[in-house]
Amino acid sequence: MEKKILEMIAELCGDEIVLEDGDINLLENDLIDSLDYTDLLVQFEEEFGIVMSPSELTREQMDTPNKIVEQVMARVA
């Protein structure tokens, strides 16, 4: 599942680097923008049935692939 999440992020960012470097800062490296975040949350909802509202998370909690994985895993569990 972790792999699946990372693949979804990679697809959205259009860069495979997120599969290699889980701690890369997505915002600082322009890999993701606010529209992408919204997209991503919608995709998580469709794929895993978890509801994540954009407002309940700060950007800092979601700014690396690993952090995003962590957030999603916590909700699925």
Added chain:
Amino acid sequence: MNILEKIENHGKMQGDNIVMEYGAEKLTYSELWEKSDRLAGWISERLGDSKKPVLVYGHKHPMMLVCFLACVKSGRAYCPVDISMPEQRIGDIAEAVDNDIILGTEENTHNLKGYVSLDEIDRISKEHTPVDYSKRVSSEDTYYIIFTSGSTGKPKGVEISLENLNNFTDWSVSLVEDSQEGCHDEMRDINSRKSQLTFMNQAPFSFDLSVMDLYTCLAMGGRLYSIDKKTQQDPKLLMDELRKGEINVWVSTPSFAEMTMANKEFNGEEFDSINTFLFCGEKLGADTGKRLQELFPNSGIYNTYGPTESTVAVTGIKLDDSLFGKGDLPIGRPKPGTEIYIFTEDGSIAKEGEKGEIAIAGNTVSKGYFKNREKTSEVFIEDNISSFHDSKDSDETKKAMMYKTGDEGYISNGLVYCTGRIDLQIKLHGYRIELGDIESNLKFIEGISQACVVPRRVDGKIRNLVAFVVETSDANAPRKTYDSSTAFQKRKEIRDKLKCQLPDYMVPKKIVFVDSLPMTINGKVDRKKLEAMV
């Protein structure tokens, strides 16, 4: 000039000279003239009073020229269709042309009705009674029809008259003459050894760029050296063929030259016969122009511009150092007999330097689209402003027309600049973005030779931009591959550099490295294909 009289004259004066060469096939000027006379006689007899245009299907066989001339000698326009066109499109064109016969110099793979094969054409053009010269197309008659892709799917046939072609050829010949004058002494020595100039034919005859090589060549009594599709796709074959051709005048799309320039042996020392480059059909990047100038310091390089609707090209400029380092290259000055206007969105004429839609008035503007009044009236408007509209020497019953190109540009110091297609302007998150602008900036980055930016759409709405880039490389070197972290660094570098030049919203989100950009059958970058890839 009258192009037909010119060719007739070459047929008499230098009849044994080769007019076209393709592989082992050769055709002389006298053969061209005589065979087309006979074939025209047959067409006249076969079609009688019907003056419907004739579809000519094929690729680079010299008999194509015989067919073209035969049609116009019989008083009918010809409509060239290349073998590389998709079947559906060929069908659409055949339907629009609606003639009982189709002349073909290749196998009839699409089972076209009324197909006259090469064998038959060969026989007819040897045996039939020649045509009466009174049957020839007159200056206002349509000389050729070239179909261009319509945004709605169905191709539109642009009608070009003999007069249009004559006016264009007057100018295109002057460009080549200008270039021969300007040649380095050394180069002139090479030329003087031969009485005939050799023109390269790259474009298929169904693409009007080919009119630039074919008719400039015919007007000047030159030799047309054709390079077929298969050879164009194989760098090794291509280089061999270019060497063998001993070409003097290179006519191609910029993309084709860029592709050739990837071979390091392509330079003025190895290819010392090439003294002129004529570019048309798409944007010539400043970097490509500069690089070519460095590779061929003794050659005249001309950037020209024009839509099919105004006979190949209407502006041109010879490149020199003063044009480099200032951003985009100009497309030049209007040719004699042409005026260029820039219209702003509200329909007024743009001020100096102000961007707007390029409109063309003058003696090469087409009469419109074949059997398509609706499309014609959308883009061909009555010309009330140019100095030609009240010209007394032209036929007064005929209204002068102006063609709205759909290209965006501006005029500065008498030079016209084309900044892109109006329809290549997209809106992203409310910002108006010119994709060509991003592409130019990408190409200015060191290490990038070609770039194409396309929008990525989600549910039909533009979501972000994707840039496809080709890195400068040696064609003989192995292809570069990156592990994902290097690729990321390279992308980041490109994006960072773009950010220094462009607002953030114009920096493509995704950058994809490719070995080459896909091309359309006309040798332009295939944007649709790229868009489908994102």
